[in-house]
Amino acid sequence: MDFMEKLVSKVSEGTKVLSKKTDELLELTELKMEIKHLEDEIEEAKLFIGEMVYRSYLGKETGTAEMREKCSEIEQMYYKIQQLTQEVNEIRGVRLCPHCNIEIREYLNFCPSCGSKVV
Ligand SMILES: [Zn+2]
Numbered sequence: 001m002d003f004m005e006k007l008v009s010k011v012s013e014g015t016k017v018l019s020k021k022t023d024e025l026l027e028l029t030e031l032k033m034e035i036k037h038l039e040d041e042i043e044e045a046k047l048f049i050g051e052m053v054y055r056s057y058l059g060k061e062t063g064t065a066e067m068r069e070k071c072s073e074i075e076q077m078y079y080k081i082q083q084l085t086q087e088v089n090e091i092r093g094v095r096l097c098p099h100c101n102i103e104i105r106e107y108l109n110f111c112p113s114c115g116s117k118v119v
Pocket of ligand 1: 098113
């Protein structure tokens with residue numbers, strides 16, 4: 001092999017190595033994306049199970065003592081959120097129409113959306 005042939009051969013090898021590295025990187029990215037996707041699906045499935053347990057708790061049907069305790073905590077947090085939302089609404093000068101649940105100005109006596117008396 002003369003110099004030029006050696007050089008071409010070296011460059012070609014270098015390109016192959018680089019291309020292999022690029023392929024590996026792409027494969028890694030794809031694998032990582034698939035792992036992330038599966039992890040997301042697992043989290044979603046767990047949330048789904050949690051939602052089902054919570055619903056059955058609300059229906060007073062089933063669940064272990066531990067599940068019922070957790071569900072009771074969730075129920076209390078929902079209640080707290082409701083109270084805090086009410087505080088936020090008071091500060092913002094709005095309230096919810098009890099009929100259509102739309103947000104209306106506190107000083108209004110009738111809901112502009114459904115026309116119900118809201119005092
Ligand atoms: Zn309304």
